[in-house]
Amino acid sequence: MHTFVPKTKKKMYEKKIPLPLECGLAMTREILGGKWKPNLLLAISLGINRPSQLHREIPQSTKRVLNLQLKELEEFEMIEKKIYHQLPPKVEYHLTKRGETLMHILRQMNEWGDKNRPFIKSIILNRTKALD
Amino acid sequence: MHTFVPKTKKKMYEKKIPLPLECGLAMTREILGGKWKPNLLLAISLGINRPSQLHREIPQSTKRVLNLQLKELEEFEMIEKKIYHQLPPKVEYHLTKRGETLMHILRQMNEWGDKNRPFIKSIILNRTKALD
DNA sequence: CGGCATCCGCCAAGATACTG
DNA sequence: CAGTATCTTGGCGGATGCCG
Numbered sequence: 001m002h003t004f005v006p007k008t009k010k011k012m013y014e015k016k017i018p019l020p021l022e023c024g025l026a027m028t029r030e031i032l033g034g035k036w037k038p039n040l041l042l043a044i045s046l047g048i049n050r051p052s053q054l055h056r057e058i059p060q061s062t063k064r065v066l067n068l069q070l071k072e073l074e075e076f077e078m079i080e081k082k083i084y085h086q087l088p089p090k091v092e093y094h095l096t097k098r099g100e101t102l103m104h105i106l107r108q109m110n111e112w113g114d115k116n117r118p119f120i121k122s123i124i125l126n127r128t129k130a131l132d
Numbered sequence: 133m134h135t136f137v138p139k140t141k142k143k144m145y146e147k148k149i150p151l152p153l154e155c156g157l158a159m160t161r162e163i164l165g166g167k168w169k170p171n172l173l174l175a176i177s178l179g180i181n182r183p184s185q186l187h188r189e190i191p192q193s194t195k196r197v198l199n200l201q202l203k204e205l206e207e208f209e210m211i212e213k214k215i216y217h218q219l220p221p222k223v224e225y226h227l228t229k230r231g232e233t234l235m236h237i238l239r240q241m242n243e244w245g246d247k248n249r250p251f252i253k254s255i256i257l258n259r260t261k262a263l264d
Numbered sequence: 265c266g267g268c269a270t271c272c273g274c275c276a277a278g279a280t281a282c283t284g
Numbered sequence: 285c286a287g288t289a290t291c292t293t294g295g296c297g298g299a300t301g302c303c304g
Contacts, residue, residue, distance in 0.1 A: 025170045025238070027245030027252050035277070038157045051286060065277055067287065076255055088285040089284085098248070105240050106157070112237060113159030116230070120159050123208055167297070183266060197297055199267065220265040221304085 031076055031102070034069040036061050041099065042106050044079060049092040078102065163208055163234070166201040168193050173231065174238050176211060181224040210234065 032038055036058055043057050051070070055063055070093065073079045078099035084090035095103070113120075164170055168190055175189050183202070187195055202225065205211045210231035216222035227235070245252075 023249065024242035024245030025174065027249050028241040029167075029170075029245075030252060030256075031248075032241075035161075038161075042157065062278060062280095063287080064279090064289095068277085075259075076252060083286095087284090089287090091286065098251075101244065101248075105237065105244060108237050108240070109160040109164075110156035112233065113156030113161075116163075116233075117155065117159050119230075120162060120208060124162075127207075194298060194300095195267080196269095196299085200297085215266095219304095221267090223266065 031073075031078065034072060036066060037069050037073060038106050038109065040066065040069060040073065041078065041095070041102060042110060044093050045095055045100075045103055045106075049094060051091055051093075054093075073099070163205075163210065166204060168198060169201050169205060170238050170241065172198065172201060172205065173210065173227070173234060174242065176225050177227055177232075177235050177238075181226060183223055183225075186225075205231070 039058055040054060043054055048054055048057050051063070051066070054070075055061070055066055058066065070079065070081075074081050074093075077096050079093045080096050082092045082094065084092075171190055172186060175186055180186055180189050183195070183198070186202075187193070187198055190198065202211065202213075206213050206225075209228050211225045212228050214224045214226065216224075
């Protein structure tokens, strides 16, 4: 009797591939994974196109770093660089088609941050306050 | 003569606040700004709740780092930690209401990365190939 | 299984100054 | 105005091992 005791059944199929979790996110991180890249993209999309303007917009950073990150965004063809050969030099950045596909994500990140700012700030404040 | 030479007019209104650019994005970066946080959130939302599972899911990282980032996500109340006091110990993470509000952003980041992977990879490959 | 302590290397990002 | 060169740093994340 009970000749057919089903051994503690394992799940029929072990997921081989740990889910394509990393993939997509890793790719996106490759593009947006610079401290100021999201800000740069958002600013450019708002018509702030020139390096000096961008630096004024993000004074917390430096020309150098902004340049680096702009160059990377350009390398991945998220933005295009237009150089006016004149004196003084003039440069403009513009979103590419591909870069525009990022905008709704960036806008949502921005909105989310705005909505949650009070909450997040309160946590940060309490954290430092605890160090008294 | 020329008594009324209007001095080089400045723009009527200088933007005092460099646009609330940083704000929203900076807040969001405060939350998602860890190498594995997006992956962790996404995984948890998919029902991968236990530390060991999560580590299996993201074997590129280490227990330590994952723990750190989980702790931060918990601190900001994006996830909740449920501890079962038993032996061997058991722990489960779950998204909070607030954490769930991040999911559509994360899913979009994931999708975007998937869609653009071929393109991005090709650029990365050509880059390293250029070093021959 | 889950968590923490220790040690360490690296690199992104800041500071500064100079050129065209 | 735009861009680059040089130097420095902080801290994040990786590697390992021990403990309850």
